[in-house]
Amino acid sequence: MIPLPEIEPPLINASGILSYPEVFAAFESAGACLGGYVTKSVGPREKPGNENPVVVYPPEGAVLNSLALPTQSAEDWERDLEEIKLKNAKLIVSVYGGDSREFAGVTRRMSRFGDAIEVNLGCPNKEPGEQTIMESIGQNPALSAEVIERVRDETDKPVIAKLSPNSDYLAVADSCMSAGADALGCGNTLGPGLAVDIQSRAAILAGTTGGISGPALKPINLRMTYEAYARFGCPIVAYGGIETWEDAVEYILAGASVLGIGTAFMRKSTHEAAALTRDIWEGVQEYLGGEPMSALIGAAHRPADGGGSDA
Amino acid sequence: MRSVFKVVENRLESEWTHTIFFDEEIESRPGQFMMVWLPRLGEKPFTLSYPNAVTVKKAGAFTEKLAAVKPGDEIGLRGPLGQGYPPLKKPALIGGGVGIAELRLLALASEAPSFVLGGRTADEILFYEEFRELGPVHVATEDGALGHKGLVTELLPVEADSYAVCGPERMMAACLPKLPAERTYFAVERYMKCAVGLCGQCTCSGWRVCTDGPIFPATTVAQMDDFGKRRRSKSGKWEKV
Numbered sequence: 376m377i378p379l380p381e382i383e384p385p386l387i388n389a390s391g392i393l394s395y396p397e398v399f400a401a402f403e404s405a406g407a408c409l410g411g412y413v414t415k416s417v418g419p420r421e422k423p424g425n426e427n428p429v430v431v432y433p434p435e436g437a438v439l440n441s442l443a444l445p446t447q448s449a450e451d452w453e454r455d456l457e458e459i460k461l462k463n464a465k466l467i468v469s470v471y472g473g474d475s476r477e478f479a480g481v482t483r484r485m486s487r488f489g490d491a492i493e494v495n496l497g498c499p500n501k502e503p504g505e506q507t508i509m510e511s512i513g514q515n516p517a518l519s520a521e522v523i524e525r526v527r528d529e530t531d532k533p534v535i536a537k538l539s540p541n542s543d544y545l546a547v548a549d550s551c552m553s554a555g556a557d558a559l560g561c562g563n564t565l566g567p568g569l570a571v572d573i574q575s576r577a578a579i580l581a582g583t584t585g586g587i588s589g590p591a592l593k594p595i596n597l598r599m600t601y602e603a604y605a606r607f608g609c610p611i612v613a614y615g616g617i618e619t620w621e622d623a624v625e626y627i628l629a630g631a632s633v634l635g636i637g638t639a640f641m642r643k644s645t646h647e648a649a650a651l652t653r654d655i656w657e658g659v660q661e662y663l664g665g666e667p668m669s670a671l672i673g674a675a676h677r678p679a680d681g682g683g684s685d686a
Numbered sequence: 687m688r689s690v691f692k693v694v695e696n697r698l699e700s701e702w703t704h705t706i707f708f709d710e711e712i713e714s715r716p717g718q719f720m721m722v723w724l725p726r727l728g729e730k731p732f733t734l735s736y737p738n739a740v741t742v743k744k745a746g747a748f749t750e751k752l753a754a755v756k757p758g759d760e761i762g763l764r765g766p767l768g769q770g771y772p773p774l775k776k777p778a779l780i781g782g783g784v785g786i787a788e789l790r791l792l793a794l795a796s797e798a799p800s801f802v803l804g805g806r807t808a809d810e811i812l813f814y815e816e817f818r819e820l821g822p823v824h825v826a827t828e829d830g831a832l833g834h835k836g837l838v839t840e841l842l843p844v845e846a847d848s849y850a851v852c853g854p855e856r857m858m859a860a861c862l863p864k865l866p867a868e869r870t871y872f873a874v875e876r877y878m879k880c881a882v883g884l885c886g887q888c889t890c891s892g893w894r895v896c897t898d899g900p901i902f903p904a905t906t907v908a909q910m911d912d913f914g915k916r917r918r919s920k921s922g923k924w925e926k927v
Contacts, residue, residue: 393894394886395922397912401892415886415922423920427729428721428764430880442885447923574690575725575760641882644769644898648883 377533377557379610380465380490382410382633384656385668386623389588389614389637390416390469390493390537391442396459403462407649408656411465413635414456416495417485418446418470419477425502425582431570436590436616438638439568441582443500444471444508449484456488465490467535470526471498471508475518479525486530493612494526494556496547497539497563499586509563514542520550527555535612538562538603540595548603558610561599561631564588565615589638590616597629604630604673620658627659627668628675690725693759694738700809703743703784704753708761711737715770716792717850717873717901721881723762727751731767731878731896733788741787741812767881771850771871771901778802778846780861782838782853786812788873789852793820800824800846804838804857807831839864849904855927859914862904870904876917889918 386409393399394415402409424445432438446452456466468489472478482492496513512518523536536551537560538544548559564586570579578584593616600613613631617623618639626634636655640648663671691708699705712720714734722740723729728748735741744753755761771792779789780802790813793799801823803811808831817823824841825833834841838857842864849865851858852873862872876888876895883897891910893899907913916924 392884392886395889395892395918397892398886398889398894399892404892421921421923424879427879428723430882430884432882438884440880440884442879445879445887445921447921451923572690572725572762575762577725579723579762581728638884641884642767642897643883645893 376609377531379533379535379558379633380411382465384408384410385633386652386656387411387413387467387612387633387635388640389413389635390495391440392637392640396455396461399461399464399466400459401645402649403464405645405649406653408652409464409636411467411490411633412461413467413469413493414452416444416446416469416471416498417449417452417481418444419449419472419481421448421451422446422502425500425580428580429582429585431579431585432589432641433570437568437587437592438589438641439566439570439580439585439587440564441500441567441580441585443502443505443582444498449481453484453488467491467493469493469495469537471495473511475521475525478522479529482526482529486532489532491533491535491558492526492530493535493537493560494522495537495563496522496551497537497542499539499541499564499567500582500584502582509539509541513539513547513563516543516546516550519547520554523551523554523556533557535560537612538599540565540592540599544599545602545606548607552607552609558612559603559607560612560614561603562596562614565592565595588615590618592616593622597625600626600631601629601675605676608673617655620655620662623655623659624662627671628673630673630676632668632672690760690762693755693757693761695757696753696755699741699812703741703787703810703812705735705739705741705787706752706755706761707736707739708763709738712763712766713737714766716795717770717788718766718768719900720763720765721767721878722752723764724748724751725760725762729762729764731881733873734766735787735790737791741784743784764881768896768900769898774848774850774871776800776847778844778849780838780842780849780851780853782857783810784812785853785873786810789850792850793817800844802838802841802844804853855914862907862914865904867904867908871901872904872907874899874902874907874913877920887918887922
């Protein structure tokens with residue numbers, strides 16, 4: 376297994392959030408407390424994604440997005456990543472394709488730019504006429520393993536298999552780990568879900584349905600993190616509803632070693648978003664009280680002091 | 687949150703431009719924007735020209751449809767979003783084309799505004815009579831039908847305490863070196879998707895226009911290498927401005 380690069384502090388953005396290297400550089404300049412940045416998922420060929428609206432936020436703490444993986448070509452991404460460099464933070468390149476061959480082709484081009492490669496197995500969005508990656512690959516342990524195996528062949532960087540919460544994720548994770556994944560991403564957005572406008576009687580998202588993120592996702596991906604840690608004990612990059620230091624600590628105790636922030640950046644200027652990352656990290660550090668974070672990763676799995684025996 | 691409003695009037699401003707009034711006023715800062723949604727057709731950003739209206743120039747499938755709405759039709763609005771203008775003293779409001787519409791609420795909120803407006807022809811100088819009641823109006827038209835024959839930048843510099851510029855990006859880029867950076871604001875436009883700072887699609891040299899802008903101080907705009915040069919299209923691929 377190839378260890379994840381040292382991401383210090385262990386906070387990153389989620390893929391599809393902020394997305395572009397110049398935005399990462401702006402966050403870095405603004406003093407954001409993010410030790411790494413994940414690109415928007417890079418696909419094999421240019422694709423516009425869904426029409427607007429691509430985002431809806433009903434008041435229940437859920438955000439639905441149906442961007443459906445817009446991407447410039449992998450060649451254009453190469454040019455971007457050559458042009459715009461980060462000062463200190465690590466770069467994780469997220470990759471996708473329609474099949475294992477396409478995943479491999481994108482990885483071949485992207486490997487030299489990334490300190491790690493994140494494999495998007497769980498995107499629940501699609502343009503009309505497409506199938507989601509979640510359905511076509513991410514819910515299938517054998518096909519997911521085939522993708523990871525081919526990505527593994529193309530890179531000597533650590534490979535993170537990012538899973539869908541809407542899958543038999545432990546079975547998928549099991550086959551991905553056997554196929555050479557070094558870490559698990561827990562996880563993608565949930566669903567997809569639906570929002571309907573009752574006045575116009577129309578689905579609001581142009582893509583009809585959209586992946587669910589935000590506070591509503593937290594208990595689900597927290598559970599995925601917990602279960603994956605218990606089963607594999609591998610490094611876990613966790614995503615889903617992290618808005619405060621308490622959320623981050625919960626994920627650490629469940630087993631996460633890197634924490635991804637996404638929807639919490641909603642409606643925040645770069646300075647406000649950077650301040651949020653500092654608040655989260657300062658809160659985590661205060662909670663740690665000088666202990667290394669590694670001492671608390673997965674601590675929720677350990678029995679209470681005294682061994683938990685009543686006898 | 688998104689709400690659906692009823693259209694109450696579709697006012698023809700010029701051959702290509704309509705102001706769409708809806709049935710409720712929205713409280714916003716001048717310069718903030720709304721995502722206007724036509725159910726089943728799409729969603730695009732507009733700055734309010736009245737507290738209850740947006741002004742739209744027909745330039746593509748979505749704006750054609752929006753310009754064709756009738757009283758009683760429904761449109762969705764999400765916002766107000768983004769950063770508006772700070773309060774401006776004695777501003778010169780410099781507008782080009784349909785960008786003039788975005789300066790109307792700022793003009794009404796400002797003390798002693800003056801105007802420097804440009805368009806291809808007289809028809810494009812929106813709110814000309816109304817603005818003349820608020821302060822001096824300097825006009826440039828490319829065909830010379832109204833005011834100076836030529837470009838709006840040829841009327842600069844003008845005397846004012848502050849400046850707000852809204853128009854086509856190449857016009858704004860030409861204004862940038864002619865105005866005092868510490869007292870000037872630009873309305874930057876990029877292709878927007880989520881409009882709430884998540885997706886990063888509207889980046890201009892790393893600033894997300896939807897949440898860091900769309901109104902930026904010229905001191906910031908001067909640091910944007912991409913301003914006036916390139917922007918990301920729907921797919922993220924660069925295109926020339």
